[in-house]
Amino acid sequence: MAWYEELFDETYLATYDPLLTAEYTSEQVDGLERLLELSPPADILDMPCGQGRHSIELARRGYRVTGVDLSAYLLDVARRRAEEAGLREEAVEWVRQDMRDFRRPQAFDVAINLFSSFGYLEDEAEDARVMAAFYESLRPGGRLVMEMIHKYWLIRSGSEQVWVETPGAFTLERVRYNVLTDRTETDRVVILDGGRVERRRFSIRQYSLVELARMAREVGFELAGAYGTLNGEEPLTLESRRLVAVFRRP
Template sequence: MSRCTARSFFTMSGIPSPTWYVDFFTELPNEFWRRAVPAVVTAEEVDLVERRLGLAPGSRVLDVPCGSGRHSLELARRGHRVTGVDLSAEAVGHARRAAAGLDVEFVHADMRDVPRDGGFDAAVCLGNSFGYLELDGLREFVAALGGAVRPGGGLVVDLASAAESILPGYRAEPRTLRTGDITVLATGEYDVAGSRVLSRYRFTRGEEELDVTAIHHVYTVAQVVDLLAGNGFTDVGLFGGPAGEPCGIGSGRLLLTARRTS
């Protein structure tokens, strides 16, 4: 069996590197997630974006990080002008190939390196990537979003690692996931001192095997709202899913909408 152990994801002490996301999203993990999310789920999430933000036809939308472009492509199919930004060269390449004939641009860059010209009608950060960064990095990212979105524009954030969602009844049980010929063994550990979840994955496809670790930093809803308010985002709505159900203790995810008012 061909085996790749991602040693670069760890410091000398065995703790995952804070910049784990730089090398995590290679072809095998990306292909798994491309297969794992049904098209109907993407459509429901984009429905929420359009409905809650009141997007007019042809709105300019920033999707960051965009991954393989599932939300960017759906937004573009609905007539919006989309810019997707992601640090994974493999994901951006896949998105560009899938975007033929659509008004969408994909940029290979860090999620904090977005245009801060106030030219976007809306920004979306979907797919549970809002918790990738430590607090200082998250502050920088939210400041970038505040610079990118025009006054009156909107924002949607998807966060599955909100403290109110993840901590009640937290259990780190191993899971086995399959999509076609890709199998994933997933295990989790809550790092109390770091207020973060360490998610370890073993991806297997035929003779390929890849061991990688992701970090999701845990923030309270109040922390997130405060960060957004400090960068001009108010009129916050909190939802537990794309249908608009309320977000409460133990909700599996937090979908937050906001409006840039200053």
């Protein structure tokens, strides 16, 4: 089983959920609206959508949202949270599917791929299938927003060890950058309440803007902008910790 088929479970939520607050998510969606000069109604594809934090906030603001993810566990969490937020059942469509296989020709105005959710797959050809899925699912003039850790910042920072303490867990990570594969290799140990220990290992291909834009161009996209923040207020520089790329389907 591939790592991305088992990583996104209760241990993932125990590590990240307390850090990804509703206020932070709302600020990110504010930034997305500024970046794209976006307002409802619009059809938005959130892929992968995880526990639904962006999908739910977008639907709350009046957008028509489809959230796609492979994790049945996270989609169940997303459905429950959408209901708790008072959203109508039809406000967000939840789809369990591999990103490579999702196709809905020219159905969306905007697609989003946020929080370093690209590069999970086994090689660049498989990542390119995801890029093609986004392209095929957007209408002419539609835009794709990708937000991830900035490869050059990551290379300069080198290997690191990360300790994260949250109310439900204590997480230890060792992150190493493999210069031969351009992938970060992460060993994670999560100590949950009650003393249960879960170990995870995962590998993510890191793309520079040039590499990402080349892949996007090969499926038909054009680069519409590159920034260091999701709201587009900071240009992308070597010092930028995050990479935000906007692609447009002609």
